[in-house]
Structures are given as C-alpha cells and as structure tokens.
Amino acid sequence: MGKVRTLLACSSCGQQLAQWVGRCPGCGGWGTIEERAGGTAPSDVVLQTLEHDGAVERRVPTGFPGIDRVLGGGLVPASVALLAGEPGIGKSTLLLQLVANLSAAGLSCLLASGEESRGQVAARARRLGLAGDAVSFVAGRELGAVVDAVRASRPFLLAVDSIQTLRDPDAGQVPGGPAQVRSCADALIGLAKAQGFAVVLTGHVTKDGDLAGPRTLEHAVDVVLTFDGDPRSGLRMLTGGKNRFGAEGEVAWFEMTGTGLAEIDPTALLVAGRGEPGAATALPRAGRRALAVEVQALVAPTDGPPRRQVTGLDGRRFQLVAAVLERAGVRLGRADLYGASSGGVRIDDPACDLAVAAALVSAATQVAPPHGAAFIGEVGLTGLVRSAQAMEPRLAAARAAGVRTVFGPTVGDDGAGIRIVPVRHVRDALTWASRSESGHPT
Numbered sequence: 001m002g003k004v005r006t007l008l009a010c011s012s013c014g015q016q017l018a019q020w021v022g023r024c025p026g027c028g029g030w031g032t033i034e035e036r037a038g039g040t041a042p043s044d045v046v047l048q049t050l051e052h053d054g055a056v057e058r059r060v061p062t063g064f065p066g067i068d069r070v071l072g073g074g075l076v077p078a079s080v081a082l083l084a085g086e087p088g089i090g091k092s093t094l095l096l097q098l099v100a101n102l103s104a105a106g107l108s109c110l111l112a113s114g115e116e117s118r119g120q121v122a123a124r125a126r127r128l129g130l131a132g133d134a135v136s137f138v139a140g141r142e143l144g145a146v147v148d149a150v151r152a153s154r155p156f157l158l159a160v161d162s163i164q165t166l167r168d169p170d171a172g173q174v175p176g177g178p179a180q181v182r183s184c185a186d187a188l189i190g191l192a193k194a195q196g197f198a199v200v201l202t203g204h205v206t207k208d209g210d211l212a213g214p215r216t217l218e219h220a221v222d223v224v225l226t227f228d229g230d231p232r233s234g235l236r237m238l239t240g241g242k243n244r245f246g247a248e249g250e251v252a253w254f255e256m257t258g259t260g261l262a263e264i265d266p267t268a269l270l271v272a273g274r275g276e277p278g279a280a281t282a283l284p285r286a287g288r289r290a291l292a293v294e295v296q297a298l299v300a301p302t303d304g305p306p307r308r309q310v311t312g313l314d315g316r317r318f319q320l321v322a323a324v325l326e327r328a329g330v331r332l333g334r335a336d337l338y339g340a341s342s343g344g345v346r347i348d349d350p351a352c353d354l355a356v357a358a359a360l361v362s363a364a365t366q367v368a369p370p371h372g373a374a375f376i377g378e379v380g381l382t383g384l385v386r387s388a389q390a391m392e393p394r395l396a397a398a399r400a401a402g403v404r405t406v407f408g409p410t411v412g413d414d415g416a417g418i419r420i421v422p423v424r425h426v427r428d429a430l431t432w433a434s435r436s437e438s439g440h441p442t
C-alpha cells in the first residue's frame with residue numbers, strides 16, 4: 001500500500017515538489033505551485049526527492065569567458081540552449097569552436113550537422129586550426145540517427161547545426177517548419193533532461209528578426225543566445241535572452257577573423273573621440289550594459305536625387321533626425337547623407353538620435369563636437385529631446401571611454417564625475433557648431 005500524502009505540483013509545467021515554493025524551479029513561473037488533493041502514491045511509483053545531488057550547480061567553462069558570462073557562469077549539464085542568428089553570421093563557426101574547446105578539455109562532444117557534410121565540417125576545423133579527432137560527428141538530418149548516436153556515444157554536449165535541417169518523420173511534412181522544429185527539439189530536450197547531457201541548437205532567424213520556426217522554441221529551451229552583428233564587418237555580439245540559469249541581457253563580443261571567432265573587449269574597439277568633424281559619440285545600450293560608440297556622418301552635396309544611406313544605424317530614425325534638423329535650420333536637403341557606426345555595430349537604440357544629429361551637423365559644418373563629449377536622447381518630430389532609459393549604465397560607459405561631457409536630458413542631480421549639459425530641444429545640443437564660419441545650424 002502506498003501511503004496517503006499531499007502532492008505539490010506546478011500547474012504550468014507539472015514539476016512535483018516536496019514543499020511549497022513561490023517560484024517553480026522547473027519553469028520559473030511565479031505562484032504556480034498548487035496542492036494536488038491528497039493523492040495516493042502507488043507503491044510501484046518511485047518519486048524522486050529534490051535532494052541536492054551536486055550536478056545542479058555544476059558549471060562548465062566553454063573556453064570563451066564571455067560566453068560563460070552570458071550563460072551565467074558556464075555551460076550547465078542537462079540544459080538546452082538555442083543559438084539564434086541570421087545565415088552567415090557565424091553560428092556554425094562558433095558552435096565548432098565551442099565543441100573543440102570542450103573536447104580539448106576532455107569532455108566528449110557529438111556534433112550533428114545537417115547544414116554541412118562531415119567533410120565540410122572537417123575542412124573548416126582544419127582551416128580554424130582545431131583538432132577534429134576528439135569530436136564525434138553524425139549527419140544531422142534524421143532525428144532517429146542523432147538519437148541513436150547520442151545513446152551510443154553518451155556525450156557531455158550534443159551540438160546540433162541546425163534545428164531546421166533536422167527531420168522527424170512522424171511530425172508534419174514541411175522541413176524546417178514549426179511542427180518539425182518543435183517535435184525534433186522536444187525529443188532532444190527530453191533526452192537531454194533524462195540523460196543529463198547539454199544541448200546547443202543553432203537556429204536561423206530571418207532578417208527582420210522573426211525566428212519563424214525556432215521562435216516557437218523559446219519557451220521550450222533553457223537559454224536563448226542571439227548572435228548578431230553586421231555581416232560586412234567582423235564585429236559580432238552574443239546576447240543572452242531568456243536564461244533559466246543566469247541574468248538576461250549579458251553580451252559577449254567577438255571579431256570574425258581569418259581563423260574563426262576571437263573574443264574581444266569592445267571598449268577598446270569602439271571608443272570614439274578622435275575629434276574629427278562628422279563624428280559624435282553615442283552611448284547605446286548593449287544588454288544590461290552600455291557602450292561608447294562613434295557615430296559618423298557624411299554630407300555630400302548633389303544635383304541628383306539625394307540619397308540617404310546607413311550602415312549599422314536605423315535608416316528610418318536617421319531620416320527622421322535629418323528632417324528634424326532641416327526644420328531646425330540645418331541645410332541638408334540637396335545633399336547625399338551617409339551615416340555609419342564605428343565597426344558597423346548595430347545601433348537601434350532611439351536614445352542615439354542625438355548623437356546622429358550631432359554627427360550630421362558636425363559633418364555639415366565641419367566643426368567637431370567638443371572634445372570628450374557624448375550625446376544621449378531620443379529626438380521627437382518637434383525637435384524636443386525625450387529622456388532616455390538606463391542612464392546609469394550609459395554614464396558608466398561614458399566614464400570608461402573618457403567622456404567628460406554629456407549632452408542630454410537632465411538626470412537626477414549629477415552625472416557622477418561627468419558634466420551634463422541639459423538638452424530640451426535638439427538645438428541645445430548643437431550650440432558648439434555655431435562657432436563655424438560656414439553653415440550655421442540655427
């Protein structure tokens with residue numbers, strides 16, 4: 001006879017618990033733990049306890065300190081991570097380097113690739129100078145073959161490139177479609193949790209950020225890592241999204257070199273302030289931190305239809321800022337306007353508008369912004385500058401980059417060592433340009 005006892009379980013994920021907690025350790029849901037009315041546990045059912053078995057806290061270094069930080073301290077056994085990014089951004093390269101690092105540390109890894117053949121992956125490993133002999137490989141097109149290979153090799157890590165090329169014959173007809181992607185991922189997630197190995201799945205996202213298939217996986221996996229950057233430049237960022245084991249929003253920076261991805265310190269690469277006309281320092285958010293990034297502009301008079309072209313910047317915001325400046329008396333109309341961010345780092349933070357405005361006015365007047373200045377603020381259609389969120393990390397990034405003056409909406413009482421020039425209207429941030437003999441902004 002089983003004894004009568006009260007069961008606690010999560011109403012959302014079904015996780016069973018021995019005592020009540022506010023937050024479900026299984027799915028992270030708050031207030032979802034409920035009593036399941038005095039059930040009788042049959043004697044042949046073995047209920048596991050939550051006794052600490054030592055494996056829960058284990059973190060395995062990936063060989064990339066930045067990735068460890070994004071993951072919340074390293075790779076967690078029996079966890080499943082999705083590595084999402086546009087085609088060509090470097091997902092396969094990163095995955096291969098990750099697998100090589102772990103293999104070199106003596107952890108067995110199985111790479112399942114449906115994107116490339118064994119020969120192609122081996123050739124890439126050779127080009128990257130990675131030892132391929134420690135890595136097991138299986139063609140990653142058939143779910144069944146991958147599952148068999150996992151059972152046979154019992155790896156520490158299963159790396160799947162990509163989840164879209166994996167096929168489960170029992171789930172729908174559309175390869176890479178939501179039903180296929182979901183079914184294959186579910187099978188691997190179940191196996192990973194049962195056998196205790198870690199999984200990293202790559203997933204292709206489309207240009208507008210829509211993770212067609214893989215997006216549906218976000219709530220099934222433990223960690224979502226987004227890999228992006230400007231494919232034309234070498235700069236890449238790995239951002240931690242959802243993370244069951246750590247903080248969200250951490251960012252690691254890489255450069256794509258001839259021998260694969262090298263981790264870099266972005267502060268050295270992106271810091272501006274060479275005092276050239278046409279450049280201004282912006283302080284965009286990057287996860288929970290912020291960066292000092294140089295925004296550049298070029299104003300080239302033309303007789304033809306004027307062009308507006310950007311790299312790294314948001315094209316629509318760039319045009320809006322240009323139009324607002326025009327209204328404020330800066331003559332930009334009969335000119336081609338180019339905008340760029342240094343290193344091609346993607347800036348879609350509206351609080352960088354004011355730096356874009358400063359770069360454009362500086363380019364038009366050929367007067368450089370004051371030495372050691374940076375700009376924060378979203379520019380509205382009327383020219384009024386809206387306050388920005390996350391001023392603290394922005395000012396911290398400014399301080400680290402040697403910025404001494406920030407033009408921006410007033411913050412609290414002081415900028416802790418940084419002089420804040422209060423800006424209400426975009427004009428207030430451009431007074432330095434009036435010193436020019438040619439072209440006045442107002």
Ligand code: TYD
Nearest residue numbers: 087088089090091092093256257258259260
């Ligand atoms: P890849 O990892 O194949 O991207 P994804 O899997 O996300 O589609 O790599 C994309 C690009 O990176 C490829 O076009 C060439 C470039 N690359 C380098 O510049 N250096 C290298 O060492 C490697 C392996 C790739």
Ligand code: MG
Nearest residue numbers: 091092115161
């Ligand atoms: Mg690839």
